[in-house]
Structures are given as C-alpha cells and as structure tokens.
Amino acid sequence: MSHKGLLVILCGPSGVGKGTILNKAMHKNKNIRLSVSATTRSPRSGEEEAVNYYFKSIRDFKKMIEKDELVEWVEYCGNYYGTPKRHIEDLLGQGYDVVLEIEVEGAARIKNKYPEVVSVFVLPPTFEELRTRLAGRGTEDSEVIEKRIERARQEIEHADKYDYIIINDDIDEAADKLNCILQAEKLTVERNKHILEEIGF
Amino acid sequence: MSHKGLLVILCGPSGVGKGTILNKAMHKNKNIRLSVSATTRSPRSGEEEAVNYYFKSIRDFKKMIEKDELVEWVEYCGNYYGTPKRHIEDLLGQGYDVVLEIEVEGAARIKNKYPEVVSVFVLPPTFEELRTRLAGRGTEDSEVIEKRIERARQEIEHADKYDYIIINDDIDEAADKLNCILQAEKLTVERNKHILEEIGF
Numbered sequence: 089m090s091h092k093g094l095l096v097i098l099c100g101p102s103g104v105g106k107g108t109i110l111n112k113a114m115h116k117n118k119n120i121r122l123s124v125s126a127t128t129r130s131p132r133s134g135e136e137e138a139v140n141y142y143f144k145s146i147r148d149f150k151k152m153i154e155k156d157e158l159v160e161w162v163e164y165c166g167n168y169y170g171t172p173k174r175h176i177e178d179l180l181g182q183g184y185d186v187v188l189e190i191e192v193e194g195a196a197r198i199k200n201k202y203p204e205v206v207s208v209f210v211l212p213p214t215f216e217e218l219r220t221r222l223a224g225r226g227t228e229d230s231e232v233i234e235k236r237i238e239r240a241r242q243e244i245e246h247a248d249k250y251d252y253i254i255i256n257d258d259i260d261e262a263a264d265k266l267n268c269i270l271q272a273e274k275l276t277v278e279r280n281k282h283i284l285e286e287i288g289f
Numbered sequence: 290m291s292h293k294g295l296l297v298i299l300c301g302p303s304g305v306g307k308g309t310i311l312n313k314a315m316h317k318n319k320n321i322r323l324s325v326s327a328t329t330r331s332p333r334s335g336e337e338e339a340v341n342y343y344f345k346s347i348r349d350f351k352k353m354i355e356k357d358e359l360v361e362w363v364e365y366c367g368n369y370y371g372t373p374k375r376h377i378e379d380l381l382g383q384g385y386d387v388v389l390e391i392e393v394e395g396a397a398r399i400k401n402k403y404p405e406v407v408s409v410f411v412l413p414p415t416f417e418e419l420r421t422r423l424a425g426r427g428t429e430d431s432e433v434i435e436k437r438i439e440r441a442r443q444e445i446e447h448a449d450k451y452d453y454i455i456i457n458d459d460i461d462e463a464a465d466k467l468n469c470i471l472q473a474e475k476l477t478v479e480r481n482k483h484i485l486e487e488i489g490f
Contacts, residue, residue: 211484247485252476255484265476272473275453275466283412283456284448 093119094185094273095176095202097250098266099195100210101240103222105256106189109210112263117270121184123176126152129167142172160190160197165235169194185270192243195250206273208266209250213257215241294320295386295474296377296403298451299467300396301411302441304423306457307390310411313464318471322385324377327353330368343373361391361398366436370395386471393444396451407474409467410451414458416442 098106114120126142128149137143144152149168152158161170171188179186188198199205212218218240222233247253252269256262273279299307315321327343329350338344345353350369353359362371372389380387389399400406413419419441423434448454453470457463474480 209478244485248478248482250478252473253478253481253484254476265472268469268472269476271466271469272453275455275470277410277449277451277454280454281449283454284445 092180093121093183094270095180095198095205096185096187096270097195097198097205097207098187098189098210099192099207099243099250100256101212101218101243102236103218103240104210104212105221105259105262106210108259109254109256109262109266110187110189112259113266116263117185117267119183119185120270121179121186123171123179123186123188125188125190126158126161126170126172127167129169144168159201160194162191162193164191164193165232171198192246196246204279206252206269207250208252208254208269209247210262211244211247211253211255213255293381294322294384295471296381296399296406297386297388297471298396298399298406298408299388299390299411300393300408300444300451301457302413302419302444303437304419304441305411305413306422306460306463307411309460310455310457310463310467311388311390313460314467317464318386318468320384320386321471322380322387324372324380324387324389326370326372326389326391327359327362328368328370330370345369360402361395363392363394365392365394366433372399393447397447405480407453407470408451409453409455409470410448411463412445412448412454412456414456 098110100106110120110122114122124138124140124142126144126149128144128146131137131141131143135141146168149161149170152170152172153161157173158170159173159176161168169191171190171194176186176188188194190198195207199207212221219237222236254262254265299311301307311321311323315323325339325341325343327345327350329345329347332342332344336342347369350362350371353371353373354362358374359371360374360377362369370392372391372395377387377389389395391399396408400408413422420438423437455463455466
C-alpha cells in the first residue's frame with residue numbers, strides 16, 4: 089500500500105454532512121477521488137449516473153453480488169448499496185486517495201478486507217442539530233426521518249471503532265481536518281518504511 | 290491527556306533542520322510551545338537563556354538530576370542535555386502542544402514515561418545533503434562534524450520506532466506536515482472518547 093493512495097472510509101449518520109465536507113475537502117485537495125457506489129435507490133434531484141452513484145435495478149445489483157464484483161454491499165431502508173471493487177483498486181493504483189462515503193455495516197466489512205484503511209467518523213455538534221438537519225433537508229417524509237434518527241443513534245455507538253472523529257460544526261474546518269488526516273496518515277512510519285531503505289543510509 | 294495539549298517529540302540527526310521546521314510551524318500555529326532544555330554546553334552565537342536553553346554548570350545540572358527534576362537527560366559529545374519536568378507539565382496543563390526537540394536516547398526515555406507522546410523523526414532528503422548541511426553550518430570543527438555524521442547514521446537506524454517521518458526537503462512543507470500531524474492526532478478516537486460521552490447521545 090505504501091506507494092499507492094490511501095483508502096479512506098468516511099462514515100457517520102445520514103444528515104451529518106459527509107458529502108458537503110468531502111466536496112470542500114476535494115476542492116482543496118486534488119488527490120482525492122470518491123468511490124462511486126452502486127445503489128438500487130432512486131436518484132435524488134440533481135444526482136448523476138456514475139458521478140453520485142451507479143444506479144442499478146435490483147436484478148443487476150444482485151448479479152454484481154453473484155459475480156463478486158462488490159467489496160461490500162448492504163441493504164439499508166429497503167435499498168441496496170455497494171462498492172464496486174475494480175473501480176477503487178484502479179484509483180488506488182494510480183496514487184489517488186479514495187474516499188468511501190459509506191454506512192456503518194459497509195465500513196466494518198471494508199475494514200476487515202483492507203486493514204490499512206483509514207476510517208473517519210463524522211459527528212454532529214449535538215444530537216438536536218442532527219435532527220434539525222434531517223428535518224430541514226425536506227427530501228424525505230417524516231417516517232423516513234424518524235427511521236434515520238433512530239439509526240443515527242445506533243451508528244454513533246460504533247464511532248469509537250474508527251481511527252478519527254471529526255465534529256462537523258464548521259464545514260471549512262471539518263474539510264481541513266479531513267485533509268490533515270490524509271496528510272498525516274501518509275507520514276506514518278508504517279506507510280514509509282520503504283523510504284528508510286530508498287534514502288540510502 | 291484528552292483535555293490537555295499534546296506532548297510531541299521532534300527527533301532527527303543534528304543538522305537536519307529540526308529547529309528551522311519548528312520555528313516555521315510555530316509561526317503558523319500559536320498553540321505550540323517549545324520545551325526548553327537544560328544543557329551544560331556553551332551558548333552558540335545568538336542563543337538566549339530560557340529561550341533556547343537553560344544554560345547550567347555541570348554542578349547545577351547534576352543537582353537537577355539528583356532532585357529528580359528532569360524527565361530525561363543524556364550526555365552527548367561531552368555535554369549534558371535534559372528536559373525539566375515541571376516546565377512541560379505546566380504547559381500541557383494549560384492546553385499547549387509542547388514540542389521537545391531531543392536526541393534519540395532522550396526520546397526513548399520520554400516514550401517510556403509518556404506513552405501517549407507523539408513522536409516525529411525528521412530525515413534529510415539524502416545522506417549527502419545532511420553532510421553538506423553539517424559542514425556548511427561552520428560552527429563546529431571537522432572532528433565534531435565527523436562525530437555527528439557517524440552519530441546521524443546510528444540515529445537514523447531508530448527512525449522506524451517513531452510514529453511519523455518527515456523528510457525535510459522543503460522547510461515550509463515540512464512545517465505544514467508537522468502541524469497536520471498535530472491536528473490529526475487531536476482527532477484520533479483515543480484522544481476523543483470523552484466527546485462521545487459529552488455530546489449527549
């Protein structure tokens with residue numbers, strides 16, 4: 089992994105602002121690439137095929153599972169989500185840092201398969217703030233919102249299994265923190281043992 | 290440690306540019322404080338008491354050792370160097386990140402006493418570059434330079450015991466890297482378990 093890019097999991101409850109943080113971070117750091125997930129859920133307004141998701145029918149998604157083309161997949165609120173394997177390995181091989189914005193179960197599976205992964209959990213400043221954000225998005229009905237709030241509680245219980253925690257009380261700062269984490273991880277001794285050999289001492 | 294500042298070891302061979310990196314890093318990050326070491330060596334031109342070092346006679350230095358007032362001390366090239374205990378613990382308690390610019394043996398002792406310490410090893414881009422820098426400083430005679438070069442080789446063999454490696458091929462970048470390491474370390478789950486309780490989930 090030392091000469092390749094970093095594989096990064098960005099996790100956290102729905103509505104916490106993972107996507108916004110990532111967009112800001114990518115604006116400042118051109119070495120980040122998003123892993124584009126496959127999903128069976130319907131596109132939201134403005135979402136594009138192969139940019140936000142690979143939108144799949146349930147039948148096609150199940151074919152990908154059968155052919156072992158997904159690093160992980162999960163069923164969540166009635167829809168399937170998964171991470172296409174070749175896509176992320178190509179990007180890592182090209183030296184990009186690949187960020188997976190992913191649910192808790194998927195994250196756990198990625199960590200098992202790629203122990204060198206860097207895992208970051210995003211928290212809202214308070215739980216009430218998260219509730220406000222989820223209600224304010226206005227793209228889901230109240231039943232879905234309540235489901236997500238309950239789920240958020242469960243997800244946050246797993247936050248202590250991640251490497252890093254970012255509290256999203258300021259998008260700009262949160263994006264800078266994410267970029268710092270990537271920078272620092274590239275400086276760890278574990279990822280740089282080859283340098284001690286190459287440098288010619 | 291979670292609510293206090295970070296204790297940071299900055300290590301690396303003499304002449305690699307630790308002091309210059311630190312000055313740059315402190316210019317951008319007002320939360321860093323240097324640990325001021327005690328030493329029996331003579332002040333170099335421009336060095337100030339209690340800023341660069343606490344300059345001590347050998348007799349006074351030995352008294353500090355007897356009274357257990359030093360976190361660590363070492364004899365190096367005929368002089369004593371040590372880290373006053375109360376000084377760093379006061380700064381950490383005030384929330385500052387305290388950086389110790391320190392030799393390899395001292396670093397090992399600090400790591401034993403403070404396992405939560407963040408350790409950073411600074412490498413020159415090449416060994417030849419280090420030789421040029423040591424010769425170019427012009428403050429030491431050639432015998433001292435040769436001693437330091439031999440010592441540098443021995444020190445660099447320990448680089449893989451540190452948490453992070455910074456290659457000093459550009460002072461500005463090296464300073465930014467150091468600041469990123471401090472930022473990222475403050476986001477690790479180990480240093481933030483209290484947040485998961487305080488945030489009220």
